[in-house]
Amino acid sequence: MIDTDDLPPALAEAAATAWRYILDHPDQAALDALQNQLHREPAVCRQLPRLLACSPFIAGLLRRQPQLLTELIASGLLQRSLAETELRSQLARLLAEPLAELGPTLRRFRQYQMLRIIWRDFSRLADTLETVRDTSLLAEACIELAQSQLQTQLEARFGVPRGRHSGAAQQLIVVAMGKLGARELNVSSDIDLIFAFPEAGVTDGERSISNSEFFIKLGQGLITALDQVTVEGFVFRVDMRLRPYGESGALALNFSAIEEYYQDQGRDWERYAMIKARPITGDPARGAELTATLRPFVFRRYVDFGVIDSLRGMKQMINGEVRRRGLQNDVKLGHGGIREVEFIAQCFQLIRGGRDLGLQQRELLQVLQECAALGCLPEATVAELRRAYLFLRDSEHAIQGYADQQSQALPSEPLQQAALAEVMGLPDWDGYLAELDGHRQRVAAHFRDLIAAPEELDDTPQELALWGEDLDQEALSRLGFQDPAASLEQLQALQQSPRVATLQAEGRERLQQFMPRLLSGCAEAGDPDRTLRRILPLVTAVLRRSAYLAMLLENPPALGELVLLCDASPWIAEQLARHPVLLDELLDRASLYTAPDKALLAAELRQQVARLPPGDLEVQMDALRYFKASHVLRVAASELVGRLPLMQVSDKLTWIAEVILEQVLAVAWTDLTGRFGEPERDSDGYGFAIFAYGKLGGIELSYSSDLDLVFVYDAAAQGVTDGARSIDNVKFYTRLGQRVIHILESRMALGLLYEVDMRLRPSGASGLLVSSLSGFASYQRETAWTWEHQALVRARLVAGDVAVGAGVDALRRDILCRTRDEAALAAEVVAMRRRMREQLLPASARADAEFDLKQSPGGIVDIEFMVQYAVLAWSHRVPELTRWSDNIRILETLAREGLFEQHESQALIDAYLAFRSAAHQLALQQRPGTVPPGEYRESRAAVSALWQRFFAAYDDSNPQAGETGVEK
CATH class of the missing domain: 3.30.460.10 (Beta Polymerase, domain 2)
Structure with a gap:
């Protein structure tokens, strides 16, 4: 007898009963062989009672075929992980045996491997990721080898399918969708597939048929080989509803037809489905070509917050289905379930995946980790989601491995409840439910934070009048616009523009939602009319990419930052209008107002580049x-x-x-x-x-x-x-x-x-x-x-x-550090400065109507030339002057070395900083680098006084020339 002492009473009885049934098998030699193997493998013997109690599927399989466990124990495969290629090579050997039939061989292989996979999962010899990987690799091996054999048979009848233009032999590209695409298949899942082939054409045999007919026949044969239920069961249930046009579409389409479908008719839910799409058969190069063709449909080049609203709609439909079918206790579709974790990851993939290429991955946990690395989600949130996801997937396997049924519903029958708690390592059903509830509450909270609708402004009559036909000067005036007539004219020009007239319904709706919020936001600015005038070019620029409007609608604080920055600087407003992708930076206020130091900048750039495809120069240039x-x-x-x-x-x-x-x-x-x-x-x-x-x-x-x-x-x-x-x-x-x-x-x-x-x-x-x-x-x-x-x-x-x-x-x-003739040097410096002034000084500054911060006498360039003169004249005596390349530290060195008086050096430093600061501010206001002549009088005088002391004897443009020689 087996030892059931470690199991709860009900499970112990179930295990003992299952073992007695196994011992009733008529083949005594097979039973003896099994018991001998168990005697030699005490670890397997200890694991067996849990498997028999917690999986009637495994118990029934061993009751019919006890030799399966004997073979597994002898192979050693129960106690170790498999390399990625082992499942394929094992199945290939079986199919190569004389008299091997495709259907029965696939089904027996599936039974053998599912016994191994569920055994290792329920015994916790394998973690969650190994379980889903091995189940996926099992499906891939069955699909690939079945396709190869079936295509060979069809080619014998009809010839090799060839491309109409290339003449090249064609192969079926099976695209794995969903969990199989990500190698995250659960232990009793169906497999979502799409069948594709590169080119239209015909076969080259005597009984020639079109490539479309050929690959439809091949697809039908492949589905039958996998999905058909026989006395030996099935291999995998196949679902083809994700293909273009769904159940009404052709079973197999060429690349051109697929590309045309997704460009013209692809819907948001199909973008979600395509995230995990992965070619698993056929020529890898052609599979990669298909993937590259579909990538722009899935991942927009811009930040696409429009998907959040779509995700809300999808979630509402799922919730309705959950209520209708009573699936509240479903660990996949229910509150805080697997689907919500998937939605969180996929939402960020669709929002940012076009720009942050590291998000263009299929495996959910890797995507979540990338979200943390990019700052999309806090590390703590990702850690909680990871723990919850693994717990939910383990629960899913325990539910499905119980009877090999595709279900994610929590069991209502006490024995299965006890089995689920036992597999999950919890003392009883109540303990399991408490653990499950904690994970689901955390997932639901994170999901709610992501897709909850932003707080809506009150739909008062005043608000509704801020856009559309009712928009008027009075409404703008009430908001605080000082020049409502001019602002209204600009808004009406936008309303009547061809860009707005040709908007699709979704874009028009987003604009109608956005504009009242923008006008309300501008009303809070220091100058509402000026701020609106600066932001409208951005609105015009993103009308055809209304996902940017969706981003601002979804993130009211980001809209507030937009108004604040555009009110403060037309330069920033112009940058955002030219490059709307930068709106993404407004989402994180902490980083927006934090400029990293050089080490952090370098580390961030290295990380970004490391996520890019190597050798793709255009992508790297875009990222830079x-x-x-x-x-x-x-x-x-x-x-x-x-x-x-x-x-x-x-x-x-x-x-x-x-x-x-x-x-x-x-x-x-x-x-x-x-x-x-x-x-x-x-x-x-x-x-x-x-x-x-x-x-x-x-x-x-x-x-x-x-x-x-x-x-x-x-x-x-x-x-x-x-x-x-x-x-x-x-x-x-x-x-x-x-x-x-x-x-x-x-x-x-x-x-x-x-x-x-x-x-x-x-x-x-x-x-x-x-x-x-x-x-x-x-x-x-x-x-x-x-x-x-x-x-x-x-x-x-x-x-x-x-x-x-x-x-x-x-x-x-x-x-x-060369020794120079200081008088000759001074003369050359003055001559060069004179030429610059003649060529670059604006006419208004020449007439003293304005002070040009850079070129006017007493300005930035005068300071720079004095510093350069000092370095060239005196470095042979004071080599320390050559240490720095920036003017401020050179001026500090001149004072420290006694070459300038401290107050002279400080006066130049203060003037230099004041002039450059003013130039920066003017640049942000998109104004020329000039100020009224009365500004900075003291600073200009200090600079000019030093210039005279150094260069008066050499500056013909100065009326005091010749009075003072060069300082030695």
Whole structure:
């Protein structure tokens, strides 16, 4: 007898009864063999009573075929996990045996494997993920090998199906949907399939038929092989209702017909279904082609909050079905059940999957983890959902493994309740229900938080009059609009525009819901009319992609942030109108007003790039552009609300550019080395460095700055790359520089990354794009003009090989530390400044009607030129002046070293910061960098006084010229 002492009394009796029935089997030799195996395997012997009590399906199977367990014990398969290919290879061997028949072989194999799978699951030898994986792999093996055998038989009758255009042999592509697509199949599930084939055409046999007829016959045969119930049972129940046109559609369609269906008629629920779609048979390359064709239907390129409303509708239909059929205690469809966990994951996939490619996965738990990594869900929420999902799936297996029935309903019969509690490791039914209820309550709460409808504004007559035919000046005036006539004119222009006239019903409805909320929000702004005027271009831009309106409707705080930022800055309003995808950044106020430091920026970019398909340059370029645009928006928002002072704004913008340049170089390097191999070089790095000049070099980047760059490499000119398509080093590094510029300057949906100015390279626009280190050194020592040495003051390494960077930096210090004739230097600096002023100073500033913050006397450039003069004149005596590339720290060094008086240095620092801060604010207001002439008088006077002390003798434009010499 078996030992049932560890089971509750009712289950112990059930196990003992089942064992007695097994012992009644007429084949005594089979029973002896089984008992001998059990005697040699005490672990299996201990596990057997639980299986017999908790699964009448297993008990009945062993009663009929005790040798199945004998074989399993002998094989050792009960006690270990299977490799991914083992199930297929086992079934292939069985089908290859002489006289093997497809149908009976598949059914016997299914019985054998389901005994193993349920045994390991109920004994907790396998975790949830192994159970669903093995069940899925069993289905895949049966489908693939059955299809192969059936196609061979059909080809013998009708010939090989061939593409009409390609002439290539065609294979059936079975697309697994739902849980099979994600390899999450439960132990008694049906399988949702779609049958596809690449091309229309005909077979090449004597009895030729169309490819469509051929593959419909093949599909019918495959369904029969799997689904038909015989004396040996079935393999898998097959459901084909997810195919295009459902039950009324053809059983198999070619790729073109499938693509046309989803483009023209695909519905929201089909997008959900397609998330897990996975080709499991046929040519993998053609399967990947089909998947790529369908991806745009599933994953929109923009953030698609419109799916939430659709999900609400689907959930309401499910709830109605649950009530109608009394499924409240269904662990899948009921309150807080498996379906709600799936909806949470799929909702984020459909909202963000087009942009965050890491969400384009099929496995639910991996998707939830990606949601945590992306910040869509808190880690704690994901942990709760994961625990609940695994508990619910284990419950589902315990329910289905009891009688091999496709059910997720909690049992009402006491013995099955006891069995379910026993499999789940809980003392009794009440204990199980308490645990289940806790998980379901948590899932339901998270689900409710995600899809609950936003609080609706009161539908008062005033609110209803804020859009449509009843919108008038009086309504706008009551809201607080100061120029209601002008605002009404703009709103009516929108209403009457062709874009609105051609909107589909869904878009029109969303616009009707959105506009009253927008107008109410604008009424809270400092200047409602101005704010509305700034936001309307964004509304116009997203009319055809009304999911953005849905996003703002679903997230009233995000609409509030939109109004706040557009009221504060037309520059931000323009950025959002040009790139509506940035609206996603308004959803998280904490991150919107938090600009990360460089280490966090670099880590975030690495994580984003790691989720992208390798080798897809366009996708990587898109991701880089979104990364830049989103983080620059965060910096601007933080500056507007006063969280970031000027110095930190410049730091943040500079760091964004630096991490992007490093990634751009990595992408360009990977692309070129993949084609040509790596260049011969001594360095362990790229042998290539990117040096920044100007604002980037001086850590003073602004919102619209271009990048002044110089590319330097250090490798033997006669060296070559080590790839099959070898090229010389010079050509390689030239192409590397060209590729970097291409990635930065290519205009895409999100614009370009940065405009690049390479004119500071040796010989300017006529020089080589990429300089060797030796050539760069020769030019700087022998040929460079004084103004090029001035530019060198602000040069620094921003990306690439640190060894090459160290070589350039050593050269920079050497050049800057040269002994110079200070009078001659001053004369050249003044001449250069005069030329700049003549070319760049606006006419209004020349007439002293305005003060140009950058070019007017006493402005930013005067400070920069004095700093550059000081470095070039005195670094031979004070090399510490060459340490920094930014003006503020150079000015601090000048004071510390006694070259400037402390009050002089501080006056320049204060003026520099004041001018640049004003320029930043004006840029955010999209105004030119000029102010009334009366502003900043003290700062301008301090700058001009120092300019006179240094350069009066050399500045012909100054009436005091000649009175004062250059400070020695």
